[in-house]
Amino acid sequence: MDASKAAEQNRLWNVDVAARYDTPGMGMFAPEVVEPTVRRLAELADGGHALEFAIGTGRVAVPLSECGVDVSGIELSTAMIDQLRTKVDEDKIPVVNGDMATTRAPGEFALVYLVFNTIANLLTQEEQVECFRNAARHLSPGGRFVIELWVPELRRLPPGLPATVGIADPGYILLDTYDVLQQHVVSHHFHFGEGTDAELHRTPHRYIWPAELDLMAQLAGFTLEARHADWAGTPFTAESTSHVSVYRLP
Structure with a gap:
């Protein structure tokens, strides 16, 4: 992502937005939303380190860390990182400021994940493919890349x-x-x-059909391991409005 696009994203996800982003106990912060997400990600990490692309204010990363998973993050918005730092310090959840399509976080991970439609914040197909490739660069052999995404309506x-x-x-x-x-x-x-x-x-977003997402994964060396309609494992059907897709490296 070039400097002008990065500046635009920081304008969108500014201090005011970061300050009101958290809604403890309600909306996407409700226990019935967060707990199945954290439980499934902890299972997929399987004792290894996890990396969240676009970690935001730590809606998922903080409770996942509290479950005993070592979590790191990449985040483009400095305002969102500042809001995260009101909850946990850098030693607990280290975060690199940068673009999830190109930025490298130190270390090797068993799990990289993207929640709540965030891959769609990348506004070109090329950037979205690079996001998959960046996930692959961070993963150890057999590692997983998990994406939560809505189905275009x-x-x-x-x-x-x-x-x-x-x-x-x-x-x-x-x-x-x-x-x-x-x-x-x-x-x-x-x-x-x-x-x-x-x-x-x-x-703004660029929407992605599930089949297109699978092709992006193949270009980065992944295969689809599982796809469900939600974090609880509900079967994915033609009527599903969202999906949680798990991709795996050889």
């Missing part, structure tokens, strides 16, 4: 319209706009307070 697009409503809660609306030619989607997050004003935060 193109079937929900109204005829002739480029947008879907993902969430419509009293204080929050999520609207996704699609560019199906470029495989790009922009998530528009509208947050409402007590008055008439609303706050808008946009995040």
Whole structure:
């Protein structure tokens, strides 16, 4: 990722976003979301070291570390790293500031993982392929690369319209706009307070079909070991809205 793209990502994931990112006990921080994730990752690490790409504020890394797994991270946003440091210090969870497609963290790992759709933050196919190759560079033989990713919801697009409503809660609306030619989607997050004003935060993504993801894995030397609809191991079907895919090196 070049300097201009890195600067744009730091603008998106800035101090204000990092400060309100954590929602302890709720949303993606709810125990029923975090605990199955941590349990499955601990199983896949199998006593080895784990590396989280785009570690963020440590939503998964902190409880995984508390389970006894040695965790390191790579994170592009300095604001997110600063927020993580309010929870654990560098000795407990070391983090390298950089791009998950190219940055090298010291050491060799049994597990590299990417959660909550974060590979889609890389906005080109080339960068996403490089992310797989970077994971392979960090892994010991037989190591695993795990990705949690949503299935593109193109079937929900109204005829002739480029947008879907993902969430419509009293204080929050999520609207996704699609560019199906470029495989790009922009998530528009509208947050409402007590008055008439609303706050808008946009995040761009490049969506990936499962079959395309598998081809990226093959280019980096991985084979698909398992795919489920969630961290609890629910079977993946044509109706699944997300998947947890486990890739393995020889």
